[in-house]
Amino acid sequence: MIPDRLTAFFLVIFCLNGFALTSSELAAAEGRKLDLKADNAYKHVIEPILAGSCIGCHGADKAKGKIRLHTPEEITKSKTIAADKDGEISMVMRVNLPDEDEDVMPPEGKPRLSAEQKKLIGWWIAEGASFDKNIADLKVPDDVNAILTGLLYSEPKKVVVKKAFSLP
Helix, strand or coil: CCCCHHHHHHHHHHHHCCCCCCHHHHHHHHCEECCCCCCEHHHHHHHHHHHHHCCCCECCCCEHHHCCCCCHHHHHHHCCCCECCCCCEHHHHHHCCCCCCCCCCCCCCCCCCCHHHHHHHHHHHHCCCCCCCEHHHCCCCHHHHHHHHHCEECCCCCCCCCCCCCCC
């Protein structure tokens, strides 16, 4: 059996550094399938999307448009997941605008969300945007279930909040 390129790359790097990984540890480093009964909808589905596409501009270190999306508290405070007076939900609306629209998120020059990522964000918000509920606790339509079944979960990069100065 010939390992795929990514597996071979990891094996070479770790062997050169004097480390040995078991196949389960290597699989964990690459990601794992979601557990639709036990995994948390926000932590295992939504947070990785936001970490990969949003918090570079809307995170702990930068808050474009005064919006931060790196923690549940900041997401709630930003009101991007709450309907406005017209019933529009800012996050859903902005990610679904046409690419040429000046208000589309992520903006020009940044990778756009896939149709599946947009669908998952819309589903999570429509189900109440809970930060605590597991996937199994939510109504999961067939189209969303098909996406979730194919997803791999890898823990997103941790956000480190830096202090600009120290108070006495």
